[in-house]
Amino acid sequence: MGMMGLALAWETRIPPVAQRERRVEPFREQVAAPDPAADIMRAEDLALATACQSGDLRAYERLYALHGARMKNLARNILGSSTDAEDAVQETFLKVQRGIGSFRGQSSFATWTFRILVNTCYDARRSRLRKKEVAAVDEREDAAPQPEPRASSAHPSLRLALERALAKLTRHQRDVFLLYEVEGFRHAEISEMLEISEAASKNTLFQAKKNLRQMLEPPRHSDAAGAR
């Protein structure tokens, strides 16, 4: 796979605190009983959509306060640049304002907004490729840009390795991984954003993580022995 340079010893790089907080993903999908908090969120989401439809700029400010940081983070992970990410978020808000009349509430307002954001990011990437503004960009549709240096993190080498590995995934695998693992959306929400089934979202995440593990994991002892 040619990714041995990215190999990481996971257990030594992930802090103990993080290991204690580890998440088991299926729990996020299981909603056994009615959740009052979820009902409140849905009501607020609907109220926000209605306020935006009336043209109230304060509603857009509220939308930004709720989701702006996550939108910018997702855009940065897709586009690899903070500047481009901010442009994409701004363009997304303009598209939301232009298209709010067509929002019928089939999905949540936040989901609808993130779908616009994802499409806007890929439009921006295609446009950037056409203009050849970035010389070193892989010409393939699925290729991700080289990430720019970001604010310091606890494990910069781990982050860099993950970014490079993500760049090797297909577009759908990268989107699902970012939306699920980084931004914390549920498969039901991701399926609405990417217009795929929930099963496809789960399967794509599985494939993405499998590929990432192969790229990031150090060679196994058995493999090394086999090589000898």
Add this chain to the structure above:
Amino acid sequence: MNVTCNDRDRIFQDGTPADWAALEAHAASCVSCAEELRGWQSLSLAASELRDYSDSRALWPRIRQSLAEQAAVAKQQEKHWSWRSLLLNLSLSWQTATAAALVLLLMLSAGWLLRPPTPAPLQSTGLLKSKALADVENAESAYVQAIDKLAAEARPQLETPGTALMANYREKLLVLDSAIDDLRAQTGQNPSNAHLRYELLAMYQEKQRTLEEILEEKR
């Protein structure tokens, strides 16, 4: 619930909480599954390295400005396109009905403009306008007064006709007066009818000639 190594991928892909608990229990006694499980969960934790929700407040004023500008442009366009948007906002049935009404209106307008020229009614050319009618009636009145003067002069001969010719003149004048009375009654009902006026004039002229002939006979 018992799980084996073969169940691992299925649980990774779409396992229930019970499946995950069973896999963790299995991993306690299976080195291979323990390693896979640890690696799998570590990937989720590594993803947190891609989270950077640092302060993005500086971006909002820029977005707000562009939203306000776009709203202003949209409002201006709304004024220009209000009729168009009204039509587009109508339901399909109303749009169809409006289109049908417009087509009908166009067809009626075209039919009206392209209609063959209709001949003017005969009577309309003979109709007199009010001022012309007053002139005619004044002239007629003067004419009638003049004829009455002639009739007054001829009255002695007509009251005691001495000859058969004079008796014939008297009969003729009675017929003419009767015809004149009928025509006057008709013109009273339809004063603008020029045809009746011409007939009445002809009757007066005939009466005038008859009276002149009576007076000639007297001399």
